Amino acid sequence: MKNFGYSIIKQRTIDYDQFDGRLLNEVLEMEPSFKVCLSCGGCTATCSAGDLVSFNVRRMNLLLRRGETIELESEIQKCMLCGKCMLVCPRGINLRNVIMLIKKSIAKYKPINS
């Protein structure tokens, strides 16, 4: 097919009606402490990986809650599971377990056409 230099731009709007909450629900059921994140960023501030690479552990919550499964899968690979985030968290979230749970289940919920 001839390439005219045009492409279809994906809409930037979060289409919440398309949101697949299965992975989120599974993680919250196994690790309910994750419900209470207040997005303070203490975890990201102390993260040993985030200092060097573009890894933001606070954003795991958002990616999960917005159904950004593909980005989430590549992001969690950067975590070294050191657990410093858990020492800082003012809400006592077991973030290491959250990452492990996502790693374990994410393959099941990836969009088929990805």
Added chain:
Amino acid sequence: MKHIVIIGGGIAGIETACALTDAGHWVTVIEKDSQLGGKLNNWSYLFPDFTPTEKITVELQAKCRDKDFSILTSTEISTILRKDGKFNIETSSDQKLEADAVVVATGYELFDAHRKEEYGYKIYDHVITSADLEELLKPGGDLTVAAGKYPKRIAFVHCVGSRDEKSGNHYCSKVCCITGVKQAIELKMRLPDAEIFCFYMDLRMYGKHFEELYREAQEKYDIQFIRGRLSEASEKIDKSLLIKSEDTLSGRPLKMNVDLMVLLVGMEAGKGTANAAKACGIGCEESGFLKTTDTFLKSNFSEQEGIFLAGSCTAPMSVNDTILHARSAAMEVKHWLSKR
């Protein structure tokens, strides 16, 4: 004449005592310190309009002189026993009092910043609390840091000991957000060349003129607000501090070198309130503050009939809210006594 014993001689205790004396009752205030006024004595200026605290304390003292109620300073209560519809109270100085009603107005204590070790209070030289700063803001207070220089960059840390499971305090202390804004402005007035940053999680400008003061801080005083909770601080060889946070709105970790760090410490129920609760046989909430029978219409009632609650022993409260809560406590006591 009915006799009411008030435990605590801070603003809540004094205001309740004045209102009940006005209503024709005989009142005794028991205060553990050597003078009345409570925590207000340690504060210099009040938010949101920079009223000198002295103005309030002087007025309260004048009111106390006019009203003629009994004051027992440097005294604590040991036991309270209920007998024939009266309260028999014994004090630490072995006085025996008989009361028809009791008002608990034991107030709060400031969060001990040592407990947040990662911020280095009393470990690093230039980490202070909001209470320490209030002392330094008094006329003649020395604001210099290392080598007698004035700090060039200052960080305020919000929510120290509040909204923090690690400190054991889930609740919001309510007044620290606006205290931070007030103190940032005061520092900027004293040190116009300094850069001032507030590290916050949420800014809760709930009261009258609070939001306006926040706006003024940005507009007139160039105070900068960064949304992120500090994870830790470390001291450099020149005694300046390296602090770490996430700049959550740009989504990247942030580090910053500052010359002075101010910890906005929250409120805790404290020992005085815990002791009063034990002596009176009334309950505390999970937060340690005293339980009221109802959130809306009975916020001055304890679980025990005849024992009333006033001020920040029930929850973190501003000076304003404390005075109002104390007046309503007096009204409830008066009403309750009139029915007996």
